[in-house]
Amino acid sequence: MEYQLYATCPNELTDLLAREIVSIGGRDVRTDYRVVYFSASKEIAYKAHLSLRMASRICRILKEIPAQSPRIIFDKARKIRFHELFDATLPVAINVFAANDGGKISNDLIGSKLREAINDCFKYYLKKTPNRSSWNAPIGITGYYNHRRLLVSVDTSFESLHRRGFRVEGHPAPLKETLAAALLTVCEYDGTMPFYDPMCGSGTIAIEAAQIAINRAPLIHRQKGGFGLEYLHDFDPRLWQKIRKQLMADERNSKVRIFASDIQSQYVDISRQTVKNAKLVNMISIEKKDFFKTEKPAEHGLLIANIPYGLRLNDTQISKEYLRALGDKLKNSYKGWRCGILAPVSAPLKEVGLKPLRQVPFLNGTVPVKLLVFDIY
Numbered sequence: 001m002e003y004q005l006y007a008t009c010p011n012e013l014t015d016l017l018a019r020e021i022v023s024i025g026g027r028d029v030r031t032d033y034r035v036v037y038f039s040a041s042k043e044i045a046y047k048a049h050l051s052l053r054m055a056s057r058i059c060r061i062l063k064e065i066p067a068q069s070p071r072i073i074f075d076k077a078r079k080i081r082f083h084e085l086f087d088a089t090l091p092v093a094i095n096v097f098a099a100n101d102g103g104k105i106s107n108d109l110i111g112s113k114l115r116e117a118i119n120d121c122f123k124y125y126l127k128k129t130p131n132r133s134s135w136n137a138p139i140g141i142t143g144y145y146n147h148r149r150l151l152v153s154v155d156t157s158f159e160s161l162h163r164r165g166f167r168v169e170g171h172p173a174p175l176k177e178t179l180a181a182a183l184l185t186v187c188e189y190d191g192t193m194p195f196y197d198p199m200c201g202s203g204t205i206a207i208e209a210a211q212i213a214i215n216r217a218p219l220i221h222r223q224k225g226g227f228g229l230e231y232l233h234d235f236d237p238r239l240w241q242k243i244r245k246q247l248m249a250d251e252r253n254s255k256v257r258i259f260a261s262d263i264q265s266q267y268v269d270i271s272r273q274t275v276k277n278a279k280l281v282n283m284i285s286i287e288k289k290d291f292f293k294t295e296k297p298a299e300h301g302l303l304i305a306n307i308p309y310g311l312r313l314n315d316t317q318i319s320k321e322y323l324r325a326l327g328d329k330l331k332n333s334y335k336g337w338r339c340g341i342l343a344p345v346s347a348p349l350k351e352v353g354l355k356p357l358r359q360v361p362f363l364n365g366t367v368p369v370k371l372l373v374f375d376i377y
């Protein structure tokens, strides 16, 4: 059985995610706006849910239907055999999103046509009225409306995949785990060298680095019932357990040292608790330190710093002097290290005074940012 799937992610991540999907055995991989399409056996599809580091959601395509009018949407969608996919008792959420040039029918109207089609299907085949609630629904039916066509899918992730399940709240500007994984990928981090985040906030990047170092599938500890695919009629619990066990067996011991620090003791506490929840205490050491007073913790390694900006601080506070001091610190104290600096594009980044090896744009929430990568000699 080959599934047609797509994984969603921010648009800047599609190429990186496509490579990740190829690396776990996905086939026919193709990128589009904010999605990566692929096909996969059930085994690879299960693996994708547990091990992709940069995917936000994974959806299984049910059917692509013409969508010239609400009537046509209903007529075509009611032919999808929803009753063979999930149980009538389960709450179903319906999400519709449209490409910029999607068409003239509103997302709400498309959503209500999909809901009618699901109801009609269960009534016709099973003489049952399906659950009408969409609250905390493990079944997500997604419609993607583009060029007067509607791609109808079932979202098999349930909760977004960036939620690894161990974050401690309290930091005002944590990165999404999927973005942290992308930063490490852009810096070519393979988990064999020391890693240091000297402005770690809640510890997101250090934790992703540690998970790479021990080859841990990032969603392996999500609780039973935490994925949408577990609620579908074709869910194969034996295969699921087999894949989980394989992934756990693939985890390796690592002597690689991961360091994190922050100038604020309350964020050091948050990071420590998050690292504890992630069961990575033995790998990651966290200290309270001012970056400008640090020394490199090993001869060679990778440093990534998501410098402060945004929610609380005005971007303009990233002054020329601050960036000059940052560049000087890297030059003077981090010889032999690769250093990635994530900063808003609006900052005067030339002032760092180092020639970047590469510069990669991202969106951090709504803030356009850039990862500048430097090799310090």
Ligand SMILES: C[S@@+](CC[C@H](N)C(=O)[O-])C[C@H]1O[C@@H](n2cnc3c(N)ncnc32)[C@H](O)[C@@H]1O
Pocket (backbone or CB within 6 Å): 171, 173, 174, 175, 176, 198, 199, 200, 201, 202, 203, 204, 205, 261, 262, 263, 264, 267, 289, 290, 291, 292, 306, 307, 308, 309
């Ligand atoms: C944008 S936040 C980092 C968020 C982090 N990437 C996460 O995912 O939670 C920037 C952090 O830098 C810290 N910071 C600011 N100036 C610092 C300095 N001179 N030395 C060390 N940390 C600093 C702040 O306390 C803040 O937690």
